[in-house]
Amino acid sequence: MSGVTLKGAIKRYGKTQVIHGVDLQIEDGEFCVFVGPSGCGKSTLLRMIAGLEDTSDGQIHIGARDVTNADPAERGVAMVFQTYALYPHMTVEQNVGFGLKMNGVPKAEIDEKVAKASEILQLGPYLDRKPKALSGGQRQRVAIGRAIVRGPDVFLFDEPLSNLDAELRVDMRVEIARLHKELGTTMIYVTHDQVEAMTLADKIVVLRAGNIEQVGSPMELYQNPDNKFVAGFIGSPSMNFLNGVVDQGGVRVPALNDTLIKTDVSLPANGAAITVGLRPQHLAVTEAKSGIVVNLRERLGGVAYDYLTTPTGERITVETKGDDPIAPNTTVDVVFEAEHAMFFDAESEARLR
Template sequence: MSGVTLTKAIKRYGDVQVIHGVDLEIEHGEFCVFVGPSGCGKSTLLRMIAGLEETTEGTIQIGARDVTKADPADRGVAMVFQTYALYPHMTVEENMGFGLKMNGVPKAEVAEKVGRAAEILQLGDYMRRKPKALSGGQRQRVAIGRAITRGPEVFLFDEPLSNLDAELRVDMRVEIARLHKELDATMIYVTHDQVEAMTLADKIVVLRAGRIEQVGSPMDLYQDPDNKFVAGFIGSPSMNFVNGTAAGGKVTLPALGGKVIETPVALPDGPVTVGLRPQNLVLAADDRSPVEVDISERLGGVAYDYLTTPTGEKIVVETKGDEVQPAGTRVSIDFDPQTAMFFDPDTEARLR
């Protein structure tokens, strides 16, 4: 079994603490994605697991082994970097087999493992080429192939698709998902792109400022976030947040022209932040409404209306591509109160 367990993991650089007592369990065979904004500690945490960053306090286990102080080469992990890190003077075949060769693995075994990796990643036609003759997606597949040949217990991916264009990112995302299914390996993947996280992960770990905000399956985090940060980070377009005032089981929303909704949950009287998914909002032309369409974007099957409200809060509404409202149109906004989420404006905790 090759799961990964972090217990009260802490990382300090001098007096500055960047990882704050992280507890996390990743099961064998899981595809776990670390997400969060830049500087949240996701790459640092990955490098701690790899052994490229020293763990200041706490423990890291891979399977039954405590690897907290182990050298990177002895941890049974293989890492795929954002920058490919290929040797430019070597062919694809030589790049993929170099680590095995340096470890004294017999030539026949190296050839077998490289051939197997090339078959999995469909690189057979490129084995004699050097990296400069490959596309970005092909170079990343070579980097992944080099990791596969090592036969690691855990694969670590540090934003591996960041340097690819949009179409290649989609292709490689599918490739990595297929690879995970075929290898049945434990994979930990770092990204700032929540679309990658939603489509690849069995488990998502949302990080902010070196702390875990929430852990769960993609749909658990989307449908049942614990706080405003997670609610806004998971989902595309992001959740809209508007200020409201709760009183007597109802909430008044000044941003929507004073619209009043019944609350499906018991709320204390006073200020409240209301979260509204763009997909759950319905627009209708209404000359009396203070809400106005600022910009509309048509993307084919879907469209996005960007609204200006009388309170200055911005709202995005997702509609079908042929239902877009022209810029300047005054609109009313309707939604099922059951789809709204409510948050404490001070602590940002979800109010359930």
């Protein structure tokens, strides 16, 4: 097993730079998730670690080895892609062991490794089937099995669940988490789905436009984001952001009845624009008619989400327990837990502390 270290890693395509001097330490045995919107550079960074993309500048180390210029086969990594890339004419057993066969590994050793991987991934009943006779989740487990038999130092996953339906995604998240616990191998996982990131990761790396915005455990990023981007990206539903103005040592929020939030946070001068962040579970709807309009209620069983529009035109999501009936176009008021409010500079989007 090995950790992964990136030192000033840069990627350019011609004159266009897409990864901007990334420094990152992934510890031995850690499950690290790269997360961010489409085009943020997460898959490019993963492919640089795999050796499928050249590193324009900087260094990449796996364990004590500098692999910056090493061929992919020499890096000790195994990659699982979004597409299963299975051979349709081969059985599951043949697909899992094919890479070992091509490398001249003795058949007895191949059989042993395939059997062990099949046991870990619960593929035993399907070894004689061909891919067309498997579900999407089973095919993805075969692709993971093909990676396991190689005994890599690092597993790399590039959005492996994107092609699965919602129920299978949940099942496979559990499978991958169990696999990591059983193998204890360093894993780096790319996704645009922050729910996957929150549920799988020991460490999350939030990327935007080729830069790292913040690195930390899931709950560190959720409870203590460094900026508005991280605060809005981590957490489902997303944090609400409302315009505020510094006033009398606090922040006045026009959208919420011009409420003044008192805070110990270091604020700029009176009159400065501030963005106020409130998570949906820290808000509640009341019956007072303040001009805030209910657009839609989504019922998810024990939890509902109310989507509201304020008199200032800003949108708010409120998490509600139970099933209090609220009809669309109803005018309501919103109250909130002021101690959970976060404040961000309106221009730089940096968190004010």
